[in-house]
Amino acid sequence: MVRIARERIDDLFGLAAQRADLRDLAHADRYVRLAREIGRRYNVRLLREYREFYCRGCSSYWVEGRTVRTRVRSGRRIRTCLVCGRIRRARHAAPETPGARAPLGRSEAASDRDEALSGPAAISRPTGS
Ligand SMILES: [Zn+2]
Numbered sequence: 001m002v003r004i005a006r007e008r009i010d011d012l013f014g015l016a017a018q019r020a021d022l023r024d025l026a027h028a029d030r031y032v033r034l035a036r037e038i039g040r041r042y043n044v045r046l047l048r049e050y051r052e053f054y055c056r057g058c059s060s061y062w063v064e065g066r067t068v069r070t071r072v073r074s075g076r077r078i079r080t081c082l083v084c085g086r087i088r089r090a091r092h093a094a095p096e097t098p099g100a101r102a103p104l105g106r107s108e109a110a111s112d113r114d115e116a117l118s119g120p121a122a123i124s125r126p127t128g129s
Helices: 002-021 025-041 106-118
Strands: 068-073 076-081 087-090
Touching: 002 025
Parallel strands: none
Antiparallel strands: 068 076, 076 087
């Protein structure tokens, strides 16, 4: 049952992505909502990668520049839902949304790279927020 639920969730996120490509965000949101419902009902956690695709506050499917704004600061990625205003912070800047980054100044870009390379040591370093 859990396996079927997972497959169904995969399907729904696939459909949501297709709909978003067609700029049909109303349906994309609905698929996200259904996927989350299935996850709740069968106690299946959505994959980490899927959790980057939608707002946990209002279940909006996130399309960069349309329903979400992503900013990178001190190696942290801050995503703001443009539908409900919920903010989601991630510790490290992930490169999976090409073009999502705001243009960085030279020094900022350099420190960003440093943090990525220095691994766990970067975590203990104060990053200021
Ligand atoms: Zn939202």
